[in-house]
Amino acid sequence: MVVYLPRSAWNARPPNGGPGNLTVSRVQGAVIHWPGTGSTRPIHSQTAVASALRGWQDFHMDDRGWSDIAYQVAVDQAGRAWTLRGLRVQSGANGNADLNERYGAVLLILVTGEQPTAAMKATTRGVIADFRRLFPRGTAIRPHSAVRPDGTDCPGPAARAAIARGDFTPTSSEDDMTPAQMQELKNFIEARSQAYALWVHRQLRRDLSAVVRAYALDIKNYERQTDAADAQRAAAAVWATAPDNFPTNTEPKPAPDPQPEPDPGTEPDLLLPEPEPMPTVDTAPDGASGTDGSAPAADGSAPVDAAATPVTPDGAPDAQPESGADPEPNPEPKR
Numbered sequence: 001m002v003v004y005l006p007r008s009a010w011n012a013r014p015p016n017g018g019p020g021n022l023t024v025s026r027v028q029g030a031v032i033h034w035p036g037t038g039s040t041r042p043i044h045s046q047t048a049v050a051s052a053l054r055g056w057q058d059f060h061m062d063d064r065g066w067s068d069i070a071y072q073v074a075v076d077q078a079g080r081a082w083t084l085r086g087l088r089v090q091s092g093a094n095g096n097a098d099l100n101e102r103y104g105a106v107l108l109i110l111v112t113g114e115q116p117t118a119a120m121k122a123t124t125r126g127v128i129a130d131f132r133r134l135f136p137r138g139t140a141i142r143p144h145s146a147v148r149p150d151g152t153d154c155p156g157p158a159a160r161a162a163i164a165r166g167d168f169t170p171t172s173s174e175d176d177m178t179p180a181q182m183q184e185l186k187n188f189i190e191a192r193s194q195a196y197a198l199w200v201h202r203q204l205r206r207d208l209s210a211v212v213r214a215y216a217l218d219i220k221n222y223e224r225q226t227d228a229a230d231a232q233r234a235a236a237a238v239w240a241t242a243p244d245n246f247p248t249n250t251e252p253k254p255a256p257d258p259q260p261e262p263d264p265g266t267e268p269d270l271l272l273p274e275p276e277p278m279p280t281v282d283t284a285p286d287g288a289s290g291t292d293g294s295a296p297a298a299d300g301s302a303p304v305d306a307a308a309t310p311v312t313p314d315g316a317p318d319a320q321p322e323s324g325a326d327p328e329p330n331p332e333p334k335r
């Protein structure tokens with residue numbers, strides 16, 4: 001647990017406006033800085049540190065025109081932590097507005113040639129752990145030289161090496177989350193999981209729609225083909241009952257099955273072939289036509305009275321007509 005010296009400990013001026021607090025969801029980590037005085041004169045005592053901090057605040061506000069000293073927190077070689085802007089407030093130290101929104105800013109009060117003490121390292125780990133409690137996704141610890149686009153030597157070779165070694169990385173006990181932080185992280189993970197599930201659901205529905213469309217098309221094609229096959233079978237069945245000389249327009253008549261003899265009782269007249277013209281014989285009764293009152297008989301048999309059909313004793317129709325005329329097209333016996 002880090003105890004932070006208040007702003008009053010270094011006689012800070014009040015800030016002049018400022019960018020406000022960091023946004024939890026945007027913060028990726030903390031950037032480590034040094035003053036970069038170019039001097040090897042140590043700044044170790046509390047008075048010396050307080051005086052130095054006030055000088056840098058004046059420089060940042062009066063010369064640079066910033067709202068406050070640029071950093072969030074300072075850590076000195078004695079292991080003191082100093083409240084500058086504070087861990088919640090966006091810094092002005094990282095190089096541009098985007099970097100300031102994505103990273104916090106911790107100032108190590110190191111001068112040229114100095115190695116960070118064990119006390120500075122321990123307190124810095126505590127500060128980073130506090131930062132992570134405020135910003136659970138802000139776990140990165142980066143030297144200023146790694147993020148500033150136009151380059152810098154900040155925070156110096158010794159601090160850079162310490163970062164690389166993990167000297168400022170909180171241990172598990174230092175990095176323990178409070179229940180509230182755990183809940184915040186849990187909420188974040190749950191929200192992401194739900195968004196992912198929704199995305200998967202939408203993808204699946206899109207894929208499934210494509211499958212259903214393809215399936216429906218297959219069904220339609222299948223029905224079209226089976227409809228055609230059924231219609232062909234039905235047509236064949238009808239054609240099979242048609243007589244040989246049934247007028248067919250364009251439809252080819254299927255190969256005829258062995259045809260039963262037509263039933264004259266049920267065969268429709270429509271299906272009968274056109275009868276040949278009747279022979280042109282004089283059927284008028286005697287005396288009504290002709291000169292001798294009798295029908296001509298080529299074979300010399302008795303004249304036939306056409307008005308009254310002669311019937312043989314057994315009921316069979318008379319054989320007609322006489323030779324010289326075409327035979328009746330349908331020789332079937334009449335009832």
Ligand SMILES: [Zn+2]
Nearest residue numbers: 033034144154
């Ligand atoms: Zn820096």
